[in-house]
Amino acid sequence: MITAADDGRLVVETRAYRLEVAATGAKATLSAPSGAYLATLRLLAAVDRVDRADETLDLLPPRVGDDGATIELERRSTAWEAAGTTLVCGDDALEVRTWVRGAGSVGDVHLLGGRSLVPGLPTGFLPSGSAFRSLFTPNPGDPDRLVRGAAESAVVGTSGDGEPGRGHWQFTPAPLYLAFATAAVDDAEADVPDGWLDVGVVAPVDELRFVQLRYRPAEGGFAFVLDYDGHTRVDGEFRPPPLLLTPGVESPYRGLRRHREDLVVRGAAPAPAPRETPEWWLEPIFCGWGAQCHLGAASGRPAADFATQADYDAFLAHLEARGVVPGTVVVDDKWQAEYGTCTPDEAKWPDLRGWVAERRERGQHVLLWWKAWDPEGLPPELCVRDPDGRPVAVDPGNPAAREELARIVTDMLGRDGIDADGLKIDFTARTPSGHALSAHGPRWGIALLHELLAVVHRAAKAAKPDALVITHTPHPAFVDVTDMIRLNDMIRAEDRGPVPAVVRQMRYRAAVTRAACPELPIDTDDWCVPDLRTWRAYLDAKVDLGVPALYYVSNVDSTGEQLTDGDYDAIRRRWDAWRASIPARR
Numbered sequence: 001m002i003t004a005a006d007d008g009r010l011v012v013e014t015r016a017y018r019l020e021v022a023a024t025g026a027k028a029t030l031s032a033p034s035g036a037y038l039a040t041l042r043l044l045a046a047v048d049r050v051d052r053a054d055e056t057l058d059l060l061p062p063r064v065g066d067d068g069a070t071i072e073l074e075r076r077s078t079a080w081e082a083a084g085t086t087l088v089c090g091d092d093a094l095e096v097r098t099w100v101r102g103a104g105s106v107g108d109v110h111l112l113g114g115r116s117l118v119p120g121l122p123t124g125f126l127p128s129g130s131a132f133r134s135l136f137t138p139n140p141g142d143p144d145r146l147v148r149g150a151a152e153s154a155v156v157g158t159s160g161d162g163e164p165g166r167g168h169w170q171f172t173p174a175p176l177y178l179a180f181a182t183a184a185v186d187d188a189e190a191d192v193p194d195g196w197l198d199v200g201v202v203a204p205v206d207e208l209r210f211v212q213l214r215y216r217p218a219e220g221g222f223a224f225v226l227d228y229d230g231h232t233r234v235d236g237e238f239r240p241p242p243l244l245l246t247p248g249v250e251s252p253y254r255g256l257r258r259h260r261e262d263l264v265v266r267g268a269a270p271a272p273a274p275r276e277t278p279e280w281w282l283e284p285i286f287c288g289w290g291a292q293c294h295l296g297a298a299s300g301r302p303a304a305d306f307a308t309q310a311d312y313d314a315f316l317a318h319l320e321a322r323g324v325v326p327g328t329v330v331v332d333d334k335w336q337a338e339y340g341t342c343t344p345d346e347a348k349w350p351d352l353r354g355w356v357a358e359r360r361e362r363g364q365h366v367l368l369w370w371k372a373w374d375p376e377g378l379p380p381e382l383c384v385r386d387p388d389g390r391p392v393a394v395d396p397g398n399p400a401a402r403e404e405l406a407r408i409v410t411d412m413l414g415r416d417g418i419d420a421d422g423l424k425i426d427f428t429a430r431t432p433s434g435h436a437l438s439a440h441g442p443r444w445g446i447a448l449l450h451e452l453l454a455v456v457h458r459a460a461k462a463a464k465p466d467a468l469v470i471t472h473t474p475h476p477a478f479v480d481v482t483d484m485i486r487l488n489d490m491i492r493a494e495d496r497g498p499v500p501a502v503v504r505q506m507r508y509r510a511a512v513t514r515a516a517c518p519e520l521p522i523d524t525d526d527w528c529v530p531d532l533r534t535w536r537a538y539l540d541a542k543v544d545l546g547v548p549a550l551y552y553v554s555n556v557d558s559t560g561e562q563l564t565d566g567d568y569d570a571i572r573r574r575w576d577a578w579r580a581s582i583p584a585r586r
Contacts, residue, residue: 001089002064002071010062010071012089017247019094021087025062025073026121027128028087030094032194032247038182039197040129041096042223043073043085044114047240049104050230050435054079055115078117079104093246093262095202099239106228107435109210109240113223127221132180135215136188136196136252138474138512139174141167143491144500146508147186150217154178157212157227158431158449162494169429170488170509173446173475175516176201176213176241177259179252188252188508195248198255199224203241204268205477208446210240211433230435231444256515260476269476272519278466280365280421281484282521282547282582283327284575287424289369290527290551291315292332297557304334308348309355315553322568324575326550328468329359330424332369338377340394342370342408344418353418365421367468368412372452373430378404384432384439393432396452397441405452409459413467422468423460424486425453446475453481470523474513479520484547485513486523490538491530499530503541510545521585522546532561539570543578 003011008023018035021028021043028041046054058076065072065086074084080102088095098111113127132150139156141148148154156176160169179198183190201213210226226240244262249255263269288307295311296303312331319325335352337345344352356366375383375391382401383391395401411417431449432439443451453471457480460467471482487509490502506524513522524542526549529535535556542548550571555562 001069004064008061010064012071014089014091016092017094019087019089021062021071023061024120025059025075026116026118026126030197030245030247034194036182036194037131038194038247039131040221042113042126042128043087044075044116044126045083045085045098045112046108046110046114046125047080047083047098047100047238048107048109049079050107051104052079053115054083054100055117056083057117059118093244095242095244097239097242099237100234101237103235104233105230106232106234106238107230109226109228111224111226111240111243113216125223127216127218127223129221130180131182132197132222133184134181134186134192136179136181137174137215138171138177138252138256138516139168140170140488140505140509142500143495143502143505144498145186146504147188149184150180150222151219153217154215155212157210158429158446159211159433160429162492167492167494171472171474171512172429172431173449173473173478174512175256175259175475176208177256178215179249179255188511195250196252196255197245197247198249198252198259200244200246200259200262201241202244202262202266202268204266205450205475206443206447207241208450208477209442209444209448211431211445227433227445229433229437229444231439232442253511253515256512257518260516263476270479272517275519277521277586278468279582279586280327280466281468282585283365284578285328285330285523285547285549286316286319286326287330287332287526287549287551288312288315289330289332290557291553293528293557294552294555294560297560298555307332307335309350309352312355318553319550319568322565324550324568324571326364328365328367328421330367330369332424333371333426335368339371339374340376340378342368342412343377356418356420360421365468367422367424367470368418368420370412370423370425370456372425372427372449373432374427384437386434387436387438392434392437393430394452395439395441396448396455397439397443399440401440402455405455406459406462409456410463413460413463415463417463421464421466422483423456423470425456425469425471428453428471428473449473450478450481453478457481474516474520476516479517482520484521484523485517487513487525487545489527490525491528493528499534502529502534503537506538506541506545524549526551528558529556531559532556532563536567536570539567539574543574543581548575548578
């Protein structure tokens with residue numbers, strides 16, 4: 001498979017790609033079987049220490065590994081005792097493994113790009129080059145675009161919010177996967193010459209100790225960056241997760257399905273398998289957040305003020321009077337006195353336990369909205385803290401915090417507590433990030449979020465075996481800590497400009513979820529719609545995507561437009577059709 005050319009190059013030819021590694025080991029040219037140029041892969045890397053940037057001083061000539069299927073490249077680093085890259089040349093894909101040896105705390109890890117002080121090469125950061133024109137990311141961003149230009153950046157991870165430039169929070173985390181095309185397209189299903197080239201991070205979740213994967217474009221080029229925030233200490237050898245490059249992919253959705261298989265083969269995710277799904281999990285959902293937002297907009301008060309027992313009784317009575325009866329009710333933000341402790345606010349909910357019991361007598365189930373990471377009301381010693389000692393987030397790496405978190409979940413779902421039926425988990429994009437933060441335990445970033453959700457999910461099932469835990473984490477390694485994936489807010493409320501194509505956006509999110517986590521049902525969400533017309537269009541589409549969810553009672557919050565008798569009739573018809581299909585979906 002690997003042959004040596006007279007000029008020192010190493011050449012790999014398979015049915016899926018051709019790779020030419022330069023005699024210097026600095027780069028490799030990747031082409032399609034047709035000969036079409038795809039990319040020039042920079043085989044340098046930069047595994048920065050927090051106290052020193054990683055620059056490459058020298059490169060050794062590439063050599064073929066003892067197995068005949070790998071190419072070994074070693075480099076001399078300013079930050080590490082030894083460093084290198086290994087190319088694993090499979091028939092269908094190319095795996096890029098990076099390693100360093102030495103001691104230090106890891107800052108940013110740059111892959112397929114690095115800093116050069118090598119004689120004969122330019123100095124400074126050298127990215128990979130490419131012919132890419134289109135980029136697909138499974139992490140929602142601009143709601144009006146499903147495919148972006150390859151010259152634009154992309155982020156997949158666990159950090160984001162409504163602040164400028166950080167609007168990538170709807171899936172946290174999405175699959176660590178990106179796909180590129182050499183043609184300019186705006187549809188992930190578009191035919192492109194020689195197919196798509198996809199890149200996936202393939203490692204167990206415990207090795208995902210970075211906050212996010214960043215695609216860093218350059219003029220005619222790119223590199224990838226993993227943000228470790230200085231929370232991974234190396235004393236010996238360190239290997240960041242490998243990248244798997246697969247050319248000739250028919251579409252990104254097919255690539256995502258194969259990416260799940262890639263993770264399964266490496267023991268990084270379980271194989272998809274049918275699950276026992278209680279019938280009530282698939283019942284239509286009512287979440288009161290949209291109705292709370294309407295009351296907030298009409299009154300000029302915070303929407304959280306309307307998470308009250310009286311308001312939710314009024315919401316459900318209004319719907320029931322029009323023949324709309326949800327099977328699951330989500331009590332949203334902010335039913336609790338403190339986000340961290342999750343004790344009911346008795347001024348809002350005089351008897352939340354009794355209210356849950358009454359709903360159960362009516363044949364309904366109740367989920368409580370839970371704000372991940374929020375430390376409000378928790379002792380600082382149970383939290384990730386800043387240098388001034390202020391709590392930033394609950395710390396699941398702390399055994400005492402895990403114990404307290406399990407107790408809180410038990411109080412919410414246990415028979416002796418509120419006795420709710422499950423949790424809608426939100427704000428996973430608030431996973432802590434920052435070099436100066438202090439935390440217990442070795443995990444950080446994506447791995448730390450998984451640890452948090454594992455504590456919550458385990459405690460939920462111990463309290464109530466059929467408890468439903470909903471998240472917006474469609475990474476395949478998170479299927480063990482969630483029961484249903486929520487598609488999340490359909491638009492970003494902070495965005496300005498024309499109304500985006502909401503239905504197209506939500507179909508894309510559902511397609512990503514089905515490809516990556518086919519065993520999990522989907523919560524279709526319903527907020528925040530830009531207008532009543534868009535809400536009606538999405539109502540028609542929901543039953544094709546997953547469990548229908550309703551967030552509105554009388555008016556949409558964005559425009560104040562009022563639902564009509566015809567709208568309630570449409571909800572009933574679609575819910576009746578969905579309910580009739582539930583036995584076949586279990």
